Amino acid sequence: MSSSFAAGPSLALAQPPLADPSAAEKGSLAAVGLGLLAVLVAAFDADAARARLSLYAALALLSGGTLAWSWLKFGRRPAGVQHHNLWRRGSTSRGAVAWVTAVVLTGFYVLLYWFSAPNDQGNFGLLNGLVHALDPFSQALRAHPADQWFLYGTFYTLAILLMGGRALWKYRHSRYQLIRTGSVMFFQLGFAFLLPGILQFFQQPEFYFTYFWPLKYDYLLPGTVDYLVQNGQALGVFMVFWGAVMALVATPVLTYFYGKRWYCSWVCGCGGLAETAGDPYRQLSDKSRAAWRWEVRLIYPILGLILLVTVAMWLNYVLHGAILGSVADGLYRFYGFVIGAVFSGVVGVGFYPLMGSRVWCRFGCPMAAYLGLLQKHFSRFRISTNGGQCISCGNCSNVCEMGIDVKQYAQRGEPIIRASCVGCGLCSTACPRGVLNLENGPREGRYQGSSFIHADSLRILS
Structure with a gap:
């Protein structure tokens, strides 16, 4: 077990040069690089068949390369958490590699949220090639053509599974970490990816059983409740019941006994991505008191804002807009854009390599704020x-x-x-x-x- 030094960069001159990766590690990283290149080919190839082939080749290269590198990097070494040269690598200490990664991630999220809405011809802009390359898979799972969110869900789930494999090798000495990592992989694949698709295949409303209000803020809003009940009938009523009970009853009870970890570290997809794909960046979280002050200034007002939005939307619904008019809808749109898209999406993942893996969970997630209050005072x-x-x-x-x-x-x-x-x-x-x-x-x-x-x-x- 090696010690870690928060002031690692200041000691760089006194330490030996970084060891070069082995030939096998270079080969696995080369496969990952070729996979990323194949993704670009798939994105810009006008021929649908070639684009599809390129994307499937990319996924195979990325998967094989990542898992092979994980075994070579961690599986052949003695078990234990090792921090060798963590603060000397550009990829894990806000160096050039980290900045490039952050720009790429941020750029992808910007494209996804604001420049990939389909036009009348079903064109998804710069992501069109990647989206339509997944049409056969989407048809088989959901009985619908792929869209930008199916592309996102596929990439998101694959990232958790592959980097979850890395975490299993890295923390193989800890039974707790093995079970916890397996849990987030299971819930993301089964409940956040496959089950919503299967529901659509049987012409039922798409529903994510692992996301609850206030994180999934629209699940207790009148528009969503009406949609689920009208389109899902008996199943839709169960979905509304499930969402309400999990948010208002099960969450306090489970948090009382187990703290917020039952959700944030075992079930939540946001936490699952942070614990797997974000694991190389966990040491970058700011430990200063100033950062803690910003945490308090942001996360609890965001929880208060979604409470206000929920109450306003229900008042507007019950009163048929007689008092609030368009104010409630404006609040909803504001929250959805600033918090739901910019903060949780673009910043929440795009800033992993610069601010650590739990930027959204720490500073913005209303579910984390809700669970945190329960954990602090009642758990x-x-x-x-x-x-x-x-x-x-x-x-x-x-x-x-x-x-x-x-x-x-x-x-x-x-x-x-x-x-x-x-x-x-x-x-x-x-x-x-x-x-x-x-x-x-x-x-x-x-x-x-x-x-x-x-x-x-x-x-x-x-």
Whole structure:
């Protein structure tokens, strides 16, 4: 187990040069590069058959190259969280590679959200070739031609599965991490990708059973409720019931017993992408107090805004627009554009290589704010610490994607009870001394030091 140094860049001159990748690693990375090139070919090839062939070849190269590299990089090394040269690589320390990656991701999201709406001829702009290349797959799954959101869902799911494979190799020594990674892969593939498609195949409303209000903010709005009930009939009524119960009843109960990790680290697709595709960037989260202040200034007002939008839309619906008129609809459109598209989409993923993997979860997600309030004030969940065993290596703080300076708690032996903590358990997994443990003990003694350990506790061993 190697130590991590937050001030790594300042020590660069005192360290030996970076080791070159092995020939096998270069070969697997070359396959990934060829896969990305094939994606561009598919995007700009006017011949539909060739574009389709190029895209399928691209997906095969990307999949094979990523999984092979993951095994070569992590599978052949001793198990354990290793931070070798993390702050010396341009790809993981906001260097040139990171900036290029951020620009590409941001550009793709901008195209997806604002420049890929189909025209009367079914042309999706610059993404047209990629979208129509997936038509056969979309027809088989959904009985509908592909659109820009099906393309996005396919890429999104593939990213979680491939980078989830990487995480399985990297954290293979931790049973908790293996199960947690497998969980987000399962829910994304089964419940967020395949099931909505199967519903459409049987001419039922598209519905995502793993997304709840206030994250999926329109699921409890009158327009969506009417649509589901009218088009899905009995199934639609169940969908509305499911969404309401999960948001208003199950979420508080599950968070009381397990903290927000039951959702943010085990189920949510946003968290799933952050934990897999965003794992190389988790150390970039700002641990400063100024960043925490911005977190509080942004995330709770956003939760308040979606509450206001929901109430306004229902008042407008009940009163037939007699009082609010177009104000409610304007609030809805504003929230959908600024928060739903710009923040959660473009910034939330595009800024992974620059600000860490949980930008949206930390600063913008209303579901995270809702869960965080419950976790902070009503939950049994905490992370216990044993200050007497802490060697101040900093591994725990380095891997915290939510910007929590875990080391400061560990040194003092104080339990970590923070609204922002998603319970990913990486701080415990990365600790070489077993100082940190995730616990679900009773609320009595929740704020006591590490001497309080209940038999009901869930201990996460690194």
